[in-house]
Every structure is written in structure tokens, then in C-alpha cells.
Amino acid sequence: MVSAESTTPVHDAAAGKAFYVTTPIYYVSAAPHIGNAYTSVAGDFLTRWHRQRQAPVWYLTGTDEHGEKVLRSAETAGKDPQSFTDELVASAWQPMLNTVDIANDDFIRTTQPRHVERVQRALTAFYERGDIYLGEFEGLYCVGCEEFKLPGDLEPGEGEYEGQMVCPMHGKPPKSVAEKNYFFKLSAYVDKLLAHYEANREFVVPESSYNEMVSFIKSDLRDLSISRTSFDWGIPLPWDPEHVCYVWFEALLNYTTAVGLFDEPGSEGAAKFAGTWPADVHLVGKDIARFHSVTWPAMLMSLGLDLPKQIFAHGWLLVGGKKMSKSKLTAISPNDITDVFGSDAYRYYFMRAITFGGDGSFSWEDLGARYNNDLANGLGNLASRNAAMIGKYFGGSLPAAGEATAAEAAVRELAEQSIAAAEAAIDRVALHEAVSSVWQMVDRANLYITEQAPWVLGKQADQLVDGSRLATVLVTVSESLRVIAVGLNALMPKVSAQLWESLGAPAALGSLAEQPIQTAAAWGRLPAGTPITKVNLFPRIDLAALEADEA
Numbered sequence: 001m002v003s004a005e006s007t008t009p010v011h012d013a014a015a016g017k018a019f020y021v022t023t024p025i026y027y028v029s030a031a032p033h034i035g036n037a038y039t040s041v042a043g044d045f046l047t048r049w050h051r052q053r054q055a056p057v058w059y060l061t062g063t064d065e066h067g068e069k070v071l072r073s074a075e076t077a078g079k080d081p082q083s084f085t086d087e088l089v090a091s092a093w094q095p096m097l098n099t100v101d102i103a104n105d106d107f108i109r110t111t112q113p114r115h116v117e118r119v120q121r122a123l124t125a126f127y128e129r130g131d132i133y134l135g136e137f138e139g140l141y142c143v144g145c146e147e148f149k150l151p152g153d154l155e156p157g158e159g160e161y162e163g164q165m166v167c168p169m170h171g172k173p174p175k176s177v178a179e180k181n182y183f184f185k186l187s188a189y190v191d192k193l194l195a196h197y198e199a200n201r202e203f204v205v206p207e208s209s210y211n212e213m214v215s216f217i218k219s220d221l222r223d224l225s226i227s228r229t230s231f232d233w234g235i236p237l238p239w240d241p242e243h244v245c246y247v248w249f250e251a252l253l254n255y256t257t258a259v260g261l262f263d264e265p266g267s268e269g270a271a272k273f274a275g276t277w278p279a280d281v282h283l284v285g286k287d288i289a290r291f292h293s294v295t296w297p298a299m300l301m302s303l304g305l306d307l308p309k310q311i312f313a314h315g316w317l318l319v320g321g322k323k324m325s326k327s328k329l330t331a332i333s334p335n336d337i338t339d340v341f342g343s344d345a346y347r348y349y350f351m352r353a354i355t356f357g358g359d360g361s362f363s364w365e366d367l368g369a370r371y372n373n374d375l376a377n378g379l380g381n382l383a384s385r386n387a388a389m390i391g392k393y394f395g396g397s398l399p400a401a402g403e404a405t406a407a408e409a410a411v412r413e414l415a416e417q418s419i420a421a422a423e424a425a426i427d428r429v430a431l432h433e434a435v436s437s438v439w440q441m442v443d444r445a446n447l448y449i450t451e452q453a454p455w456v457l458g459k460q461a462d463q464l465v466d467g468s469r470l471a472t473v474l475v476t477v478s479e480s481l482r483v484i485a486v487g488l489n490a491l492m493p494k495v496s497a498q499l500w501e502s503l504g505a506p507a508a509l510g511s512l513a514e515q516p517i518q519t520a521a522a523w524g525r526l527p528a529g530t531p532i533t534k535v536n537l538f539p540r541i542d543l544a545a546l547e548a549d550e551a
């Protein structure tokens with residue numbers, strides 16, 4: 001779990017360098033499920049927030065297309081692996097980004113020449129440095145994980161695998177493999193890795209992952225087998241093309257090949273590399289934290305490159321207490337949810353309901369309840385009531401506020417505090433906390449409306465003028481909504497744009513994207529006379545009718 005105490009932000013935007021965030025590159029063995037989309041949404045929320053700071057950002061995602069797992073899936077589908085991945089990327093993986101509204105800057109596929117060429121350069125560099133040698137290997141390999149397993153990694157099987165030891169993630173026994181492989185000298189980096197961990201306490205977050213990685217590094221770290229000869233769906237090793245590169249070894253390099261690794265000095269790629277690397281945050285699920293926190297830094301040390309500033313290992317979406325997965329057929333597709341609730345509600349739910357860094361169980365009931373309570377009743381109602389009252393009492397034009405009282409001062413103060421708290425939470429990648437901090441404003445504005453009862457004031461004729469108490473109350477709510485729109489733009493871009501529009505803000509203040517989050521809470525920005533128009537941000541959804549449909 002992410003600690004709630006504030007720590008020094010690790011993500012200081014060094015002059016000119018983009019805030020660089022990555023997701024894992026996804027295996028194109030099947031269509032995406034909400035567990036995969038979870039990492040993408042988290043990265044999108046984080047990067048859109050940094051863009052709202054008006055900072056340069058680079059957000060990379062993509063697909064991992066080589067290796068045995070993808071090859072076997074292609075064979076099962078009766079296709080060659082290249083057409084299989086081409087089709088699946090185009091029909092499922094890229095559309096998933098639209099489904100959940102991801103604004104990535106780049107999408108890398110490991111079958112693209114830009115990746116293949118740069119991986120080969122990197123392989124040559126490891127080889128020339130003496131970090132790769134030829135050896136014999138015998139071990140247990142799980143194709144689902146694309147990883148060799150140690151006996152201690154396995155658990156007793158159930159059902160058809162009763163009596164055998166199986167991979168806990170995939171429920172199947174790993175296969176026994178004996179091959180002549182090339183190895184990467186991972187064990188040579190133990191001391192350097194430990195020193196880096198010691199000096200950078202936030203290199204791996206949350207702390208539980210950090211501790212797990214340190215004990216893993218201390219426990220007899222073995223060299224890594226990095227090539228395969230039993231199939232050819234991969235990148236050939238430049239000095240021995242009978243071997244293809246182990247899928248993880250080339251996949252990790254994507255974070256650098258996508259931004260111009262080892263391009264000629266003076267080239268566009270070299271400039272891109274200087275402007276992005278090292279990455280600020282690699283977002284990964286905890287199941288793949290070891291590869292990112294141990295193998296990857298050792299590879300970078302070998303290449304003489306800077307290490308990423310942070311690896312953030314998030315938890316799992318669980319179904320029936322187990323990790324949701326394609327192979328266990330417990331996968332739910334993001335479309336199933338967005339078709340009913342829309343992409344903004346989707347993003348809100350996953351970022352708010354689950355502590356980022358911990359596991360969480362998805363449930364339709366919980367999602368439906370949050371949609372109606374938080375979104376339709378909470379935010380949606382606030383915006384529509386405010387617009388309706390300004391329409392009724394002031395002809396749809398924002399009045400001029402009168403003198404502020406303690407009640408208005410409290411609303412304003414809370415706006416400042418909640419933006420500041422959200423900013424601090426974002427620096428710790430405590431994404432759920434950032435959402436709840438912004439949401440304090442929604443709750444506070446609703447409470448303020450109830451306390452001030454503008455509908456009662458509206459019955460008095462002398463209130464229907466500039467400077468009245470009624471005018472002050474409605475301006476205060478409108479200002480809160482303006483701050484909320486800026487504060488929620490990273491999380492719910494579509495709805496925030498609608499809200500911005502309904503507040504007449506584009507003409508008065510410019511586009512939502514160009515409102516710096518740091519000064520969003522500065523009060524009194526919407527000028528008197530701004531047209532406020534009706535809006536229905538979250539149409540109510542009849543959950544009982546939905547359930548009846550499902551039955």
C-alpha cells in the first residue's frame with residue numbers, strides 16, 4: 001500500500017526533459033481485459049495530470065508480440081504469428097485505447113523495424129561488453145509467464161493436474177526444457193543493484209515490492225538465459241542468428257527503443273532519447289515487478305544508461321479472489337463496462353475504488369452504486385442544479401457576486417487544500433488519493449448548496465440582482481465547478497470538457513487543457529455575464545433494469 005505520509009517527490013521535471021511514463025507492453029495472445037486496461041488508465045490519468053501542469057510529457061504503451069506464448073496462440077488460431085498479431089493489434093489492442101480514452105504519445109510494437117534494429121544494437125553492445133556467454137540450461141519453463149521457474153515458485157496442482165506442481169498464476173505444470181542458450185550475467189550486478197536500491201528508497205514502490213525485490217536480489221541471483229533455438233518467432237541474435245532473443249530480454253528494451261536508443265549523435269532519435277530517458281515511472285502489475293526492478297536495471301547498467309526513476313507495482317483486479325486473466329477465462333472486456341457507463345465513469349471507478357498499489361475486486365454492483373451516488377447524484381446533480389438556477393433566476397448569465405461570508409471563505413479554502421493535496425498525491429503516484437482529494441470539492445459544494453438553500457433565496461424578488469446573497473451563492477458554486485473541471489480533466493476528460501463548456505469557460509478563460517492545475521484554485525476567474533448552460537453529465541442509469549436485462 002502507498003503510504004499516506006508525504007515524501008519528497010521523485011518526479012521533478014528537469015528542464016526540458018519530458019515526464020516519461022510507460023505501461024508494460026501487452027502480450028497479443030488474446031484480446032485485452034480490464035486488468036490490462038487498468039495499467040493503461042492509471043498511466044493516462046498520471047500523464048494527463050502532468051500535462052495539466054503544463055509540463056512536457058511522453059506516454060508510451062504498446063504490444064509484446066514475440067515469444068512462445070504468442071506463437072502458440074497464433075498456431076491455435078491457425079495463423080502465422082505476424083498476421084495474427086497484426087489483426088489482433090488492429091482489431092482489439094489499439095481500439096482498447098479509444099474505449100478507455102487513452103492519450104498515449106506513442107505505441108510500440110516489438111515487431112516494428114525500429115524495435116528490432118535497436119534491440120540488435122543493444123544485443124551487440126551487451127555481447128561486446130562481455131556480459132553475454134554461451135551455456136547449457138535445464139529448467140522448468142512456464143509459457144504463460146514466459147519465465148523459468150524455480151521449484152519454490154510452484155504450488156500443488158488441482159483437478160487434472162492433481163499430484164503435479166503447477167505455476168500459481170496459470171495453474172498448469174511448467175515444461176521441462178534443456179537447451180544450449182546464451183546467458184546474461186545478471187549475477188554480476190548484485191552489488192551494484194543493492195547499492196542503487198540503498199541510495200534510492202523510492203526506486204521501487206510500494207514499499208512491500210521494494211522489500212521483496214531487495215530480498216530477491218540477495219537470494220542467489222542467477223544468470224538469465226536470453227536466447228532460444230526451439231522456435232524462431234523472435235529477434236535473431238546478431239552474432240548467432242540460429243538463436244532468437246528471449247522475449248522478456250527484448251521486451252524490456254522497448255522503453256528505450258521507442259525513444260531512439262543508440263541512434264547516431266545529432267539525429268532526431270538521439271534528441272528524442274535525450275529529451276525522455278530516463279523514464280520517470282514504469283507502471284507495472286506486481287506479477288512482472290521482478291523483471292522491471294531487477295533484470296531491467298542490470299541491463300541498463302550493462303549498457304551504461306541511466307536507470308528509470310521509479311518502478312511502480314500496482315495490484316491486481318481479482319475475480320473470486322484470484323487474478324483476473326485471459327487464460328482462466330475470467331476476463332471482462334473494457335467495452336462491456338464502457339458501453340453501459342461510458343469511459344469517464346470507467347476511469348473514475350477504477351482509479352477511485354481501488355487503492356493504487358493494492359489489489360481490488362471488481363463488482364458490477366459497486367460500480368453501479370458509485371455511478372449513481374458519486375457521479376449522477378454527486379457531480380452531475382451539482383452541475384445541473386447550478387445551471388438550472390442561474391437559468392431561472394438570472395436568465396442563464398452568471399451574476400456578479402456580493403460580499404463573501406465565512407461560508408464562502410470555507411469553500412474557497414477547501415478548493416485550495418484539495419488541489420494541493422491532489423498534487424502531492426500525484427507526486428507519490430497515489431492515484432486513488434488524488435481522486436478523493438479532488439472529490440472533497442464536489443462533496444463540499446453539495447453541502448454548501450444544501451446549507452445556503454438558494455431555492456429559498458430565489459423566492460425573494462430583491463435577490464434576483466447582482467451583488468445579492470443568491471448571486472454570491474451561485475457564483476461560489478460556479479467557481480467550485482470551474483476548479484472541479486480543471487481538477488478532474490486528467491481523470492474524466494469528456495465530462496470535464498462538457499462541464500467547462502456549460503460554464504461558458506472556453507470563451508472567458510480559454511481551453512481546459514491550458515488551465516494550469518497549480519493555480520486552478522485561484523478564485524473569481526469566471527467573469528459576471530458569462531453564459532451558463534444546462535448540462536446533464538451523468539444520465540441516471542436504472543440499475544434494476546440492467547440486472548433484469550442480464551438475467
Ligand code: MSP
Nearest residue numbers: 024025026027035036064251252284285316317324
Ligand atoms: N508482455 C509482458 C510485459 C512486458 S513489459 C516489458 C506482460 N504482458 S501481459 O499482457 O501479460 O500483462 C500486461 C500487464 O497487465 C501487466 O502489468 C499485468 O500485471 C497486467 N495485468 C494482467 N492481469 C491483471 C489483473 N487481473 N489486474 C491488474 N493488472 C493485470 O506481462
